[in-house]
Amino acid sequence: MATMNPIEVSVSSDGDKIMCKEHNLETCTNCNIDWSEHNTLAVSLKQVKDLPPPNAPNPVRNAQVNRLKEEGNKFFKQNNYPEAIRFYTMAVDLSWSRPLWEPLAFQYVREELSAILSNRSAARLATQEYVDALVDAEMVTRLKREWSKGWFRKGKALWGMGRAEEALAAFKTGLRFDHESEELRKALAEVEDGTVQ
Template identity: 50%
Template sequence: MASIIISTDGDRVCCQSHQKETCDVCDMDWSHHNDLAATLKNTPELTPTDNTQCTITPQIARLKERGNKQFETHHYAESVQLYTQAIQLSFSRPLWQPFAFQVVREELTALLSHRSAAYFADQNYIAAYIDGEMVTRLKRDWSTGWLRKAKALFALQRTKEAETAASMGLRFAPKSDELSTLLSDIQKTL
C-alpha cells in the first residue's frame, strides 16, 4: 500500500510519492474524502475542538491496557469486548483532522491484532482470521498480522493459505522463531 501525506496547505490527503489526491501510479483516489473533509471542516457546529484528540488517545490506551489484562488472565471474551470498544472509539476520531488517517491506521492495526489473538485464544478462529486479514491490509509489512492470519487459517484447516500467510510474514521478519515454527508445523501437515 502506498503511503499518504497531508498537503502543504493541510487540507488534502495525497499520495506521498507524487503528492496527488488522485494518482493512477499509486492507485489512490482521495478526492471524495478531500471533498467531504472540506465540507465538514467548513461546518463550525461539526468541527470538534482540539480537545477531542487529547481525550480519545488516553481512552483508547486505557481500554487496550484493560483488554491486555483480561487477556493475560484468560478472560478472552472480556478482552474482546474491551478491544472492540477501543476500535469503535478509534473510528470516532474526526478524520478531517491532520494525520488522523495515520493515527487511526496505527491504532486499528494494534487493536485488531490484539483482538485477533483474543479470538484465537477463545477458539473463535473465523473472527481471529477476519481481524488478522484486516491487520495485513492495514499494515502489509507487519509480520504480526501475518502470524495472526496464518494461525487462524491453520486452525481452520486451510493449510495451504496458512502456509502462504506464514511465508509472507517471514518475508518481513525472517528471524521470527514463532513464524518459522508455525510454518514448519503447517508444512508437516501438507
C-alpha cells in the same frame, strides 16, 4: 418563471449575528427572513472551550483508545478472552469514530487499529473463533502490510479453519517481511509437519 433574488446579509457591529442588510434586523418581516436560530447556534459554538486546536490531534481520544486496549491486554493475560475481546472492540469502535478532519487521523487509526485488531485476533484464536480472528488479521495485513504479526495471526486463523495451504502462504509472507521471526518459523514448521501427516 420567477427568479429568486439572493438575500443580502450583513454582520452586527460585534460580529456575532447575521442580519438583514437592508433593515439591519435579525428577524425581518419585510424581507421574510429569520436568522435567530443560526445566530443562537453560532453563539453556542463560541462557548465550547474543550475543542482541541484545529491542527492538533485529540489527546483525550488517544488516551481513551490506549486505556481500552490496555484493559483488553490485562484480561488477555488473565486468560479472560471474552472480556479482552469486549475491551478491544470498544477500542476499535472509538478509534474508528475519530473525525477524518482531525490532523493525522488516518495515521493514528492505522497505528491504533493494527495493534488492537492483532490483539483481538489473538483473543479470538484463543476462543477458537477462527473466522472472526481471520477477519481481524486480514484487516491488520491491509493496514500494515509489512508487519509480520498480522500475517502470523492470519496464518493461525487459517490453520485453525483447516486451510493449511493458505496458512503456509500467510506464514511465508510474514517471513518475507521479518526473516528473524521465531514465532513465524515455528508456526510454519508446525503447519508443514501437519500437512505431511
